Amino acid sequence: MKNKLIVYVSFIAIFLFLTISVSSIFAQSGGESLKLDKLIDEALNNNPELKAAWERANAYHERPPQVSSLDDPRITLGFSNLPVDDFDFNKQDMTQKVISLSQEVPLPGILSLKKESATQEANAMEKRAKELESILVKKVKKAYYNLYFINKAIDITEANQELLEKFVEITKTKYSVGRGIQQDVLKAQVELSKMEEKIIDLEQKKSTIKAELNTLLNRSQEELLPEPPNIKKTTFTYNIETLQTLAEETRPALKDVAHLIKSREAAYQLAKKDYLPSLTFTASYGQRDNRLRSRPVRATVTPVGGVPDEVTVLSNADRDRPDFFSFMVGFKVPLWFHSKQSRKVKENLRLISEAKARHEALKNGIFFGIKDILEKERRGSKLIELYRNEIIPQAKASLDSAMAAYEVGNVDFITLLDNQLTLFNYRLSYHQVLADYEKDLAELEAVVGKRLF
Template identity: 30%
Template sequence: MGFAKFLAHHQWIVLFMVAALSCNLAFAGETPNRLDDLVKEALANNPDIRASLQRWESSKAVIPQVKTLPDPKVTVGHRNIGPQNEVMYGLSQEIPFPGKLGLRGEIAARQSDRIEQDYLATQLAVIARLKEVFYDLHFVHDSIRILQQTKLLLQEFEQTANARYSVGQAAQQDVLRAQTEISRLLARLATLEQRRQSLHADINRILNRLPSDPISAPEEIQFTPMRYSLIDLNAMLDQASPLLQGRQKTVEQSQEAITLAKREYYPDFEVNALGIRDTVMKTDGYQVMLNVKVPLYYATKQREGVNEAVASREAVFQDLQALRQELLARIKDNVAQTERAEKLIKLLRDAIIPQSRLTLVSAQASYAVGKVDFLTLLNALLTLQENELEFHSEMVEHKKALARLEGIIGITP
């Protein structure tokens, strides 16, 4: 078969290729947005991440404060008794019972560790959200491209139907149906354009840009199957997830708080050193005192403090268990979504879409010789369109599920 005959028999395939090339040329002047570049920008500029980092820095500054002795007190006074005039000057220092300051430092350290895990979890959550929006934007761009391709073919179908109608080989309803489908596509394109603008604003918000800042088309995404099994991911949750690690640090902090509460049964001390100067007799003296804080009301104070710390530890431990169960359920859900998407991607790519294209070619050839009506040809085209949209949708859902898993575990699954 010569090239001219090939064009004559497969004009719809040629038109489809030309339409695809035309849509791709529309973005030829743009440099595609790379996801890695957007992730780096978000890590550097996102307000939630920066605020979380400052909270971590603030918590680290608390540790040396609580491990330090209370500020000493300086005493200066004057006493007049009859002919005596005395000037007093001295220093007093509170000294907590040995071990209390160390325990307070450990509690502050565990608090700082927890806030560090919150910082890491915030990073993962922001990046996971950015990736989801990026993939949604990618699907919008793919949808616009596919619908524009279909619109060009429908316009060609309309011209063909109009030509056949003019010679009495087709009904006027063929022309009207083609025009109706073109109008429906224009409405869908308008909705997609609004969605594209909304996603642009969402990405700019995450990157701390102005909502109206321009964003070029996203780079192409590649199918990457999940590397780990559900069992592996569940094991990684306990080892690497900042969400779970942060709650575990809170449990450790609560355990240290119980130890400190029990240490409150022991007394604190205060040492006073006072110098005395008799200005009349020109004599000097000194006074040293040791004050002991007696936990006299331990039954209603220190004991209840221990009970409070124990109950708090138990509550935090149960929160940890609840969070772990929730994260395991989310992992299972996202793994199920990933597995479903992988199956559908392979089925659509290897079977359904090639079959739909062959069906369209067959319908075009049969319509040319009057063996099928225009509705059959139109359904073949729209079926191919929806199958391609579903393929790109499943590609995006697969990527989004992997992004959510990474946000939970902290490791690319």
């Protein structure tokens, strides 16, 4: 009689435990919790890969002023026509010290095209950084929802473990009074051990996900993170046409390629101008020394002890030499245009075609991604409601019925255990579907290129 009372009380405890645990599936947790918005903000501010992308984009924005400026002028110093017999600078009239200033001046439109090409390339790099922002937000959200599911899986598995421990006690009690078989005891113990194995596996996955989050946030791998709260299914109101329009307007990757097309179109126009010669202006100044020359003059000469006498002697006199100024215009002749300039034009035409094809392929991929995720959203939404309103309540009712039948001996322990494991798996599936649903929406945001939720 005493053993029967123990079995009866155990079943009552199990029933109450199931009622509380199933109703807690949809309850909200309290206390400090992990906030998704704060995680996203921290990742956007601290992620080193994103910082590198923005630094690269900012570096590219320094290029347009460089390429749109004239080349540095060239100053040349030297001398010309210096006689090699005595290296005398004032011996020959054409000997001069020369300073030259040269400046290459491109034809009108070339510098503006260089600036346009560099500006569009810098804009493309900026959109590439924005694309990385979208990818980073998606990664943070997916890690967050993975952590949510793992936490729920651990909670549900631990609750199921407690229930199986009670089942083990019941089977042992029934076996001890001759109302059960040893196989039931062993089966319950095996399932209990499998729950322990599952918890070990889940704890390892939880540690990995937290390390992933810390990496995205640029934190230490071992830094502690609070647990995410229970989540609610996000309300979804978008249709495919709206999402496709949004993607065309906002997806950074599409804008990246669009700017690249404009950059290559400017490069194509620039390549065509290479057929024309660029001009080089050179101004030179040649400084010449004044030349000394001899001329006869009358002078009085008095020999020692003699009589003064007037004689003719040679005297040196300066002769002014005017300096020289020269001005020249030079230009490059595109003599090898067939193998150089023409090839450059064709190269840029092909690069434009490649970029346009890539833009079209990317757009098609985006539209397919939107369609695919919308189908997943519809499926996920239906499954969430199905698990919440039908499958889990029905599985709970089936388990309650099996417990009542097992108590009076109408079903065997295997049937009872099977019903319990079925409920356990459905509860896991519910939270998996909910987490997958939210991850699909995070993927949709990345495909569209805009925060939607």
